[in-house]
Amino acid sequence: MAGNENIAVSSRVRFARNISGYPFPNILDSARSHELIESVSKSLKGRNFSRMDIETLPEVDRLFLIERHLISPDLLKNASNASVLLKKDETISIMINEEDHIRMQSIQHGLDLDEAYAIASDIDSELGSKLKYSFDPQLGYLTACPTNLGTGMRASVMLHLPALKLVNGLANVFSAFSKVGFTVRGIYGEGTEALGDMYQISNRTSLGLKAEDLLQNVKRAANKIIDSEKLARENLIKNQKNEIEDRIFRSYATLKYARMLNSKEFMGLISDLKLGIYLGLLNDNDNNTADKLIIDMQPAGISKRLNKDVNPEQRDLTRAKIVRQTLNKHITE
Amino acid sequence: MAGNENIAVSSRVRFARNISGYPFPNILDSARSHELIESVSKSLKGRNFSRMDIETLPEVDRLFLIERHLISPDLLKNASNASVLLKKDETISIMINEEDHIRMQSIQHGLDLDEAYAIASDIDSELGSKLKYSFDPQLGYLTACPTNLGTGMRASVMLHLPALKLVNGLANVFSAFSKVGFTVRGIYGEGTEALGDMYQISNRTSLGLKAEDLLQNVKRAANKIIDSEKLARENLIKNQKNEIEDRIFRSYATLKYARMLNSKEFMGLISDLKLGIYLGLLNDNDNNTADKLIIDMQPAGISKRLNKDVNPEQRDLTRAKIVRQTLNKHITE
Numbered sequence: 001m002a003g004n005e006n007i008a009v010s011s012r013v014r015f016a017r018n019i020s021g022y023p024f025p026n027i028l029d030s031a032r033s034h035e036l037i038e039s040v041s042k043s044l045k046g047r048n049f050s051r052m053d054i055e056t057l058p059e060v061d062r063l064f065l066i067e068r069h070l071i072s073p074d075l076l077k078n079a080s081n082a083s084v085l086l087k088k089d090e091t092i093s094i095m096i097n098e099e100d101h102i103r104m105q106s107i108q109h110g111l112d113l114d115e116a117y118a119i120a121s122d123i124d125s126e127l128g129s130k131l132k133y134s135f136d137p138q139l140g141y142l143t144a145c146p147t148n149l150g151t152g153m154r155a156s157v158m159l160h161l162p163a164l165k166l167v168n169g170l171a172n173v174f175s176a177f178s179k180v181g182f183t184v185r186g187i188y189g190e191g192t193e194a195l196g197d198m199y200q201i202s203n204r205t206s207l208g209l210k211a212e213d214l215l216q217n218v219k220r221a222a223n224k225i226i227d228s229e230k231l232a233r234e235n236l237i238k239n240q241k242n243e244i245e246d247r248i249f250r251s252y253a254t255l256k257y258a259r260m261l262n263s264k265e266f267m268g269l270i271s272d273l274k275l276g277i278y279l280g281l282l283n284d285n286d287n288n289t290a291d292k293l294i295i296d297m298q299p300a301g302i303s304k305r306l307n308k309d310v311n312p313e314q315r316d317l318t319r320a321k322i323v324r325q326t327l328n329k330h331i332t333e
Numbered sequence: 334m335a336g337n338e339n340i341a342v343s344s345r346v347r348f349a350r351n352i353s354g355y356p357f358p359n360i361l362d363s364a365r366s367h368e369l370i371e372s373v374s375k376s377l378k379g380r381n382f383s384r385m386d387i388e389t390l391p392e393v394d395r396l397f398l399i400e401r402h403l404i405s406p407d408l409l410k411n412a413s414n415a416s417v418l419l420k421k422d423e424t425i426s427i428m429i430n431e432e433d434h435i436r437m438q439s440i441q442h443g444l445d446l447d448e449a450y451a452i453a454s455d456i457d458s459e460l461g462s463k464l465k466y467s468f469d470p471q472l473g474y475l476t477a478c479p480t481n482l483g484t485g486m487r488a489s490v491m492l493h494l495p496a497l498k499l500v501n502g503l504a505n506v507f508s509a510f511s512k513v514g515f516t517v518r519g520i521y522g523e524g525t526e527a528l529g530d531m532y533q534i535s536n537r538t539s540l541g542l543k544a545e546d547l548l549q550n551v552k553r554a555a556n557k558i559i560d561s562e563k564l565a566r567e568n569l570i571k572n573q574k575n576e577i578e579d580r581i582f583r584s585y586a587t588l589k590y591a592r593m594l595n596s597k598e599f600m601g602l603i604s605d606l607k608l609g610i611y612l613g614l615l616n617d618n619d620n621n622t623a624d625k626l627i628i629d630m631q632p633a634g635i636s637k638r639l640n641k642d643v644n645p646e647q648r649d650l651t652r653a654k655i656v657r658q659t660l661n662k663h664i665t666e
Contacts, residue, residue: 242650246592253590259579317575 005110006278007226009158009198009291012069013116013215014105015124016143016152020132024144025078025097033081037096041085043130044123049085049094054078063300065093069107069187074098092119099144100152102127109288111222113155113215140207150207155215157222158187162197162275163232164225170199173225177201182221188267188294195267196294201225237279248276256327260313261320263299270294273331282331289330293323338443339611340559342491342531342624345402346449346548347438348457349476349485353465357477358411358430366414370429374418376463377456382418382427387411396633398426402440402520407431425452432477433485435460442621444555446488446548473540483540488548490555491520495530495608496565497558503532506558510534515554521600521627528600529627534558570612581609589660593649596632599656603627606664615664622663626656 022028022036041051054062054075065071065084070093075082078097085094095103104127106119127133134142141152148154164170174184184201186194203218236244251272255261261269274290276282284290295301302315302322310318355361355369374384387395387408398404398417403426408415411430418427428436437460439452460466467475474485481487497503507517517534519527536551569577584605588594594602607623609615617623628634635648635655643651 242593242646246653249590249592250587253586254583256590257582257586259582260575313575320579 003230003278004226005288006274007160007229008111008222009160010107010109011111011113011116012105012107012154012156012158013113013120014103014154015120016100016141016148016154017102017104017124017127018134018142018144019101020134022101025081025099025101026144028081028097030081033078033097036101037081037083039131040094040096040102040127041083043127044085044094047123047126049087049092052084052086054082054084055080060300060303064304067298067300068295071095072098072103092123094123100148109291111157111219111226113157113219117155117211117215146207147205150205151209151211151214153206153211153214154202155218156200156202157218159199159201159222159225159229160197160271160274161199161225161229162271163236164229165194165197166236167232169228169232173228177221177225181205182218188298189264195264197271198294233275233278244275244279245281248272248279248281252276252282252327252331252333255323256331257324258320260316261323262312262316263297263319266297266319266323267294270297273327277331282333284331286330289326293326297323336563336611337559338621339607340493340562341444341555342493343440343442344444344446344449345438345440345487345489345491346446346453347436347487348453349433349474349481349487350435350437350457350460351467351475351477352434353467355434358414358432358434359477361414361430363414366411366430369434370414370416372464373427373429373435373460374416376460377418377427380456380459382420382425385417385419387415387417388413393633393636397637400631400633401628404428405431405436425456427456433481442624444490444552444559446490446552450488450544450548479540480538483538484542484544484547486539486544486547487535488551489533489535490551492532492534492555492558492562493530493604493607494532494558494562495604496569497562498527498530499569500565502561502565506561510554510558513554514538515551521631522597528597530604531600531627566608566611577608577612578614581605581612581614585609585615585660585664585666588656589664590657591653593646594653594656595645595649596630596652599630599652600627603630606660610664615666617664619663622659626659630656 018024019036022032025033062076066073068090070086070090071084072095075095075098082097092104092106104120104123106116108116136142140150143149143152161170164173177184181204182201183204184199187198187200189195201218201222203214206214251269255269255273270290270293273282277284277290297319299315302318303310306318351357352369355365358366395409399406401423403419403423404417405428408428408431415430425437425439437453437456439449441449469475473483476482476485494503497506510517514537515534516537517532520531520533521528534551534555536547539547584602588602588606603623603626606615610617610623630652632648635651636643639651
């Protein structure tokens with residue numbers, strides 16, 4: 001796997017849009033909420049989205065969509081009046097009646113904000129040609145929260161930063177970028193946890209800059225962090241070769257042989273596996289085996305796969321089994 | 334590996350003997366100590382022993398012999414006046430001027446006290462025919478410590494008891510056998526540690542019973558403990574199948590992939606490996622791979638193998654490498 005792609009896991013662009021003449025979702029009544037869902041759906045009829053209404057969606061499917069970052073936990077707060085439109089390949093999702101009427105996002109592998117932007121813009125244009133967006137010449141797109149005014153756009157990159165973590169270099173990076181308008185946070189886990197050493201950098205506000213400039217800023221920031229991570233990795237292998245090889249092979253071994261793996265332990269081990277692939281200690285014949293596992297091995301994903309109610313022990317057994325089979329198929333020493 | 338042999342690692346019989354007319358070693362002067370070493374050596378001239386004088390033996394070789402249980406740490410206290418005679422295959426060792434003038438022991442694989450006894454007796458007869466043992470018709474063989482009076486014999490069996498450990502069943506077993514004249518103690522590690530879950534059961538005194546009866550008693554006690562361990566293993570696999578399989582495969586994986594292994598961690602992992610072989614989760618094409626590694630991978634053994642002064646990190650790297658190679662050669666899933 002190319003170095004950058006190992007570190008930059010995915011890129012995402014989302015637009016917040018609201019429809020003129022409708023109050024924001026938090027005060028929109030049920031009838032008009034559903035009217036809005038219908039008109040958004042109809043506007044994208046030719047685009048092959050599948051629509052899921054949160055109200056009728058089983059709990060496990062709701063969690064599944066959250067795990068895959070296709071919907072936000074906030075969408076569930078308005079469950080009876082909210083829907084999501086989804087492409088089968090999961091590259092585009094459109095939440096309806098979350099904080100704003102429309103939240104559309106495009107996700108791409110690796111560092112590819114331009115493509116994510118192009119895809120999201122395409123949907124945005126189509127919707128904008130059929131629905132009347134709330135737009136102000138001074139403020140740009142009007143949104144429920146002022147941080148989304150202007151372009152209504154958020155661009156983000158998911159980064160795998162195990163080496164910066166190991167050398168205690170994250171705090172510096174985060175505070176530096178925080179001062180100049182970016183948000184950096186852990187992706188998996190709760191509170192200050194960042195399971196799997198996965199972090200997301202994004203623009204904090206979207207007002208006062210053109211979308212293209214905003215995109216460039218996030219790209220530049222992500223690239224700087226990637227360079228820091230690369231340097232930290234080089235230093236690790238230079239100064240702590242034995243320790244880092246030991247750590248990576250132990251984690252690989254555990255993933256390859258454990259019979260039970262809980263989610264948290266799995267995330268720590270798979271982070272080491274990714275690092276091992278980057279360092280050339282392990283080979284991946286499928287290019288992004290680790291990233292796919294990270295997405296697929298979250299709790300609801302496993303429950304859905306088993307297609308029944310499962311307890312944590314059954315989930316941990318299944319996770320270990322799938323991980324084992326996947327590593328045996330794709331990872332070589 | 335047969336079940337009993339997996340649990341009973343080795344059997345050992347040793348005789349304590351002293352030579353008439355010589356004070357016990359603790360008050361024996363240097364000249365007479367060396368005289369005694371010479372006469373014992375000469376008496377066994379035809380037997381192909383190699384003789385090592387502790388005084389001229391490098392530190393690493395001294396530790397090496399202790400690790401392999403061929404000499405006792407006590408022999409070093411009298412270093413300038415002590416020697417050991419050793420068979421190349423390490424099945425017999427004879428310490429001269431430890432606590433007694435002569436301590437000869439025979440070690441056999443598995444539960445085979447009879448063979449160990451036969452071999453030790455053979456040497457004992459040969460020595461007894463050439464030297465005049467201190468013997469009292471009432472007290473039997475006279476020894477420096479009264480616990481060795483009588484037959485001067487200690488019979489012991491080394492047992493691998495991971496399942497009794499896991500189900501907290503060791504305390505019961507030990508106190509039961511302690512009450513009826515046996516000593517049970519950990520073999521590796523210091524104080525109350527029993528690294529590798531290795532324990533030794535032996536007769537506490539040697540007076541008042543014929544050698545053959547004493548041998549039978551130890552054999553019977555060892556067999557009872559073996560039965561308890563077997564039962565504990567059956568229950569483990571019946572009641573905690575997932576946990577125990579997970580544990581064993583993780584340990585196997587770490588042994589197979591770690592790049593650094595310290596002695597203590599290694600002993601814990603290899604104990605699980607042995608258990609995994611017994612339970613049929615792993616196969617050993619060499620029958621006693623784990624037992625050999627336990628003996629060979631102790632610190633001084635590794636230093637000798639590297640044939641130079643090594644620091645702990647180099648030792649841990651080498652241990653991991655040899656263990657890896659050995660497992661790849663002999664252990665299959």
